[in-house]
Amino acid sequence: MRMHDVSDTTSRRGAGVVRTLLRLYPFARPAMPRIVLGMVASLGASAVALIIPQVLEWVVDGPLSSGDEAQIWIAGALVLGLGVAEAALIAARRVLVLVPNTRVEARMRNALYAKLQDLPVAFHDRWPSGQLLSRSVSDLNLIRRWLSFGLVLLVVNVLTIIGGAVILLAMNWVLGLVFLAAAIPVILYSFSFERRYSEVARRSQDQAGDLATSVEESVHGIRVLKAFGRGRYALKRFESQADRLRATEIEKARTVAGIWLYLTLIPDLAFGVCLVLGVWLVSVNAATVGGLVAFFATGTVLLFPIWSMGYFLAMTLDATTATTRFYEVMDAPVSITDPEHPATVTDPRGRLEFVDVHFRYDDAPAGVPDLLDGVDLSIEPGETMALVGLTGSGKSTLTSLAARLYDVTAGSVRVDGVDVRDLTRSDLRARVGMAFEEATLFSQTVRENVLLGRPDASDDELREALRIAQAEFVDELPDGLDTKVGEEGLSLSGGQRQRLALARAIAARPEILVLDDPLSALDVETEARVEAELRRVLQSTTALIVAHRPSTVALADRVALLQDGRVTAVGTHSELLATSDHYRFVISSLDDEPTVPKEVVR
Numbered sequence: 001m002r003m004h005d006v007s008d009t010t011s012r013r014g015a016g017v018v019r020t021l022l023r024l025y026p027f028a029r030p031a032m033p034r035i036v037l038g039m040v041a042s043l044g045a046s047a048v049a050l051i052i053p054q055v056l057e058w059v060v061d062g063p064l065s066s067g068d069e070a071q072i073w074i075a076g077a078l079v080l081g082l083g084v085a086e087a088a089l090i091a092a093r094r095v096l097v098l099v100p101n102t103r104v105e106a107r108m109r110n111a112l113y114a115k116l117q118d119l120p121v122a123f124h125d126r127w128p129s130g131q132l133l134s135r136s137v138s139d140l141n142l143i144r145r146w147l148s149f150g151l152v153l154l155v156v157n158v159l160t161i162i163g164g165a166v167i168l169l170a171m172n173w174v175l176g177l178v179f180l181a182a183a184i185p186v187i188l189y190s191f192s193f194e195r196r197y198s199e200v201a202r203r204s205q206d207q208a209g210d211l212a213t214s215v216e217e218s219v220h221g222i223r224v225l226k227a228f229g230r231g232r233y234a235l236k237r238f239e240s241q242a243d244r245l246r247a248t249e250i251e252k253a254r255t256v257a258g259i260w261l262y263l264t265l266i267p268d269l270a271f272g273v274c275l276v277l278g279v280w281l282v283s284v285n286a287a288t289v290g291g292l293v294a295f296f297a298t299g300t301v302l303l304f305p306i307w308s309m310g311y312f313l314a315m316t317l318d319a320t321t322a323t324t325r326f327y328e329v330m331d332a333p334v335s336i337t338d339p340e341h342p343a344t345v346t347d348p349r350g351r352l353e354f355v356d357v358h359f360r361y362d363d364a365p366a367g368v369p370d371l372l373d374g375v376d377l378s379i380e381p382g383e384t385m386a387l388v389g390l391t392g393s394g395k396s397t398l399t400s401l402a403a404r405l406y407d408v409t410a411g412s413v414r415v416d417g418v419d420v421r422d423l424t425r426s427d428l429r430a431r432v433g434m435a436f437e438e439a440t441l442f443s444q445t446v447r448e449n450v451l452l453g454r455p456d457a458s459d460d461e462l463r464e465a466l467r468i469a470q471a472e473f474v475d476e477l478p479d480g481l482d483t484k485v486g487e488e489g490l491s492l493s494g495g496q497r498q499r500l501a502l503a504r505a506i507a508a509r510p511e512i513l514v515l516d517d518p519l520s521a522l523d524v525e526t527e528a529r530v531e532a533e534l535r536r537v538l539q540s541t542t543a544l545i546v547a548h549r550p551s552t553v554a555l556a557d558r559v560a561l562l563q564d565g566r567v568t569a570v571g572t573h574s575e576l577l578a579t580s581d582h583y584r585f586v587i588s589s590l591d592d593e594p595t596v597p598k599e600v601v602r
């Protein structure tokens with residue numbers, strides 16, 4: 001699906017590895033001094049490692065050949081001391097870079113989370129949750145490891161190789177040239193490796209995200225899968241995705257194995273050639289034995305940096321892909337933002353108006369009319385308006401415009417005469433409270449769930465909200481209000497969840513309450529009790545209620561009929577029954593429970 005569009009467009013290689021990685025700088029800046037110090041420590045370790053062969057040369061050509069025992073002991077102590085210094089510098093590098101980079105990772109993760117909260121619902125409609133999960137966990141983990149090891153060791157290794165090369169040339173330019181000639185194919189191969197590896201790395205990270213989406217979806221929908229006996233089907237789908245990822249990982253490993261082969265084989269061959277040549281040079285007195293020992297000892301010091309280039313190069317490319325994936329989310333435009341100069345509602349009374357509202361979803365095919373095609377509707381302060389229409393007519397969509405979950409594509413939604421786009425989102429959402437048919441609870445306590453919209457509400461207000469929503473069952477829960485409701489509230493029944501979600505909307509005490517069929521899971525008796533209580537609350541609150549049951553319609557002062565993207569009739573239930581064919585048709589397609597007009601109930 002869309003993820004492949006994302007990978008296609010963003011794997012464009014134009015950005016370049018360095019430019020992409022430089023984007024980490026704002027997050028890594030506080031850690032930079034320690035990263036640089038870590039590099040210095042690591043460079044120090046390499047320098048010490050390169051000095052040791054010089055001491056060896058002196059020992060072999062000096063004390064060893066002359067048999068000066070005292071000097072041999074001194075040399076031994078010197079080599080030991082240098083070895084200890086090298087180990088200490090390596091340890092210092094680790095200490096310096098590890099901790100600050102965990103902070104970089106945490107900062108990036110927090111920024112990503114904040115961005116996900118800020119992004120509009122339309123973004124979340126398009127992005128699979130597993131992709132977001134893998135970006136905020138494994139990609140950031142990868143970036144941290146790269147900042148801690150990859151970056152430091154890549155720079156240090158390159159400098160060590162250059163430094164070592166100069167030393168080798170200075171020691172014996174013939175042998176040095178042979179050794180360094182071997183580096184040219186290694187460098188050329190590294191470039192072609194870069195091209196192949198980054199493509200596979202991107203594919204594997206995207207597939208890991210898809211796999212996370214599958215796990216997430218099947219855990220989320222475990223009840224449905226079990227109920228329909230589709231566990232095996234889900235497993236098959238998962239297996240085929242996991243196989244695909246496995247194949248990509250193997251391809252990735254093969255690509256890395258290819259470069260490893262080059263990186264190990266070529267220096268070894270160069271070593272072999274140098275050995276034969278070196279022995280000949282010694283035999284013709286063009287080099288000393290000590291010089292030869294030092295040459296090979298220096299070459300050995302360079303072997304690890306040369307070998308590990310492939311690994312760190314791969315890690316750098318993985319980090320580049322991870323950075324690209326991170327910034328795909330961070331760069332996503334936040335289309336629903338606060339206005340630069342927010343307006344305020346001067347006379348808050350709770351009037352909600354839809355003025356010539358047009359709306360279409362981003363993915364709506366061209367040529368079809370707007371889903372909402374010029375809705376005009378005005379809900380007066382304190383009025384309860386039911387919204388009725390055939391399934392798919394856009395009722396939920398219309399209600400979601402009031403709290404700016406989406407923005408209108410034309411026209412305007414106004415709260416007390418102010419366009420909702422001119423209010424800050426927090427101001428608007430304090431005025432407009434919502435409850436949905438699908439009641440989402442978080443794995444927190446009942447209290448925290450209900451007070452989500454107004455954490456500072458008093459205990460009495462909380463109790464009152466629970467009473468109105470007929471959610472007193474909370475007292476029977478093991479820890480009452482402090483009971484944790486488990487992931488997504490699945491430890492509760494659908495009706496209990498809905499009542500808590502309704503209590504949440506009521507506890508926020510908004511001026512305008514938008515209820516998207518929030519009582520669908522309740523039995524008729526409980527619904528009637530909730531409605532009676534709601535009617536009391538709703539007298540002072542403006543309410544727009546999507547109704548799927550005649551009993552919900554009965555709660556309303558007036559009913560609006562949504563038909564073909566417009567509100568085609570507004571009136572009391574009995575008026576509409578008397579005047580609108582379409583209304584009678586819609587009502588008859590709802591539950592066959594008797595419809596009781598509000599006037600009669602009162």
Ligand SMILES: Nc1ncnc2c1ncn2[C@@H]1O[C@H](COP(=O)(O)OP(=O)(O)OP(=O)(O)O)[C@@H](O)[C@H]1O
Nearest residue numbers: 125361363371389390391392393394395396397398
């Ligand atoms: N996030 C979305 N992205 C794209 N299209 C959507 C989205 N949500 C809903 N739609 C489409 O918009 C249309 C109206 O959906 P909406 O949920 O507003 O209807 P509804 O009247 O509330 O339906 P119901 O009575 O079944 O709840 C449907 O055709 C649906 O496929």
